[in-house]
Amino acid sequence: MPTISVQDKHLTVLNLFTTDTPGKQESLIQEMTKIVNAATYEGWMSSTVHAGVDSPGTANFIQWRSGEDLEKRYSGEEFKHRTLPVFGEITTSIRLLQNEVVHTLTADGPDTDVVICPNRDNHTVITVHTVAAADQDELIDALGPGQAGIADAPGFRAHIVLRGLRARGLQGPFVVSYSQWDSKQAYDAHRDLPQEQWPQGRHKAHARIRAAATATDSNTYQVVLTRAAGEE
Template sequence: MPSISTEDNYLTVLNLFTTDTPENQDQLLTEMQKIVDAAAYEGWISSTVHAGQDSPGTANLIQWRSGEDLQKRYSGEEFKHRTLPVFREITTAIRLLQNEIVFSQSRPGLDGVKVSPQRDDYTAIEVYQVADADQAELLTLLGQGQDWLVNVPGYRSHSVFRGLRAMFVEGAFAVVYSQWDSKESYDAFRALPHEDKPKPRRVNDERIDALKTASDSNTYRVVHTRAAGE
């Protein structure tokens, strides 16, 4: 079962695909699972496929030993001439985000951050674009600045990634990967009116809004995973 931890030195790649229909999402999931089940790339650690919930799309959280190993995959003929063309046919947007983890927190009593279809996590992935000069502050606000989350009903964990480089995304970015007990608990957290938020959250949210240049999110369920050697 893959885990997310600041103690790992993996390169974490989040491949985010959006599409326009549930049928295309199903096709995306089928294609992604084929790739994961056949993976035998040098330096590949694990891949975990997520199915979009709030809107059609998929996410693949992939752990690599290094950026050099990933680049070999990207420069290969299979990736350039089969994988990308297939995904371009059935998606409305593609983002291939390379990241390093900078923060991870879980609710007391949980054994770190695990990612598996054997769990029932309701997962949210948020992408924030930011000016280069503001990336470090934004990462702090998204991570240590939200230590109060452990007291929010339904919260399980959140992990913050510093964007290193990307395909199909310009400029600096950060990613938050969070896990919740249910859709209801996540929606209640997101829907709380700003004036009703506790002061630490209000202050934090206001500063995040001032720093980010754009943001978007989707929610997911993990549907498939495989690690090297399995």
């Protein structure tokens, strides 16, 4: 099963697809499952497919050995002439985001490894923040170390911050946050907690994030499939 670590220095690709009906979401998952189960690409390490909860769509959290390996996949005939056209027919947007993991947090503390797999039944929140280039480091710090207090929130499991490197379908610099909770109810309670009940650290982090990010886009997910290289 995939393990997310700051120390590993893998290229992490987050492919985000939106669509407009639950039926099309199921079609997306079926197509992604075919690709993941048949994957033998050079340099491909793992893929974890997520199904949208709050809005129809999918996310694929992929680990690659290097950017060069990924570009070989993107330049291949299968990707250009089958994969992208098939997804284009059933999606309303496609964002292919290349990232590096720069911060992790679990109940055991910062810079700890995070596991993503279906059998943990995580309620997953993925948020894409666009940002001016000059403010990217500030946003990373606000979303990562600045939110250390989130580990005390009931139901919190893990938090990952990824620095955006390059993208297809998204303009300009970006930062991605990926959080795991033990249930939708726990996450909703944290999200909707009245501001007068927030701990001081959350006020400061929220203000820094609002000042640095130019826009945010978020959805919630459940992991439905994980496969790593070498697995049947």
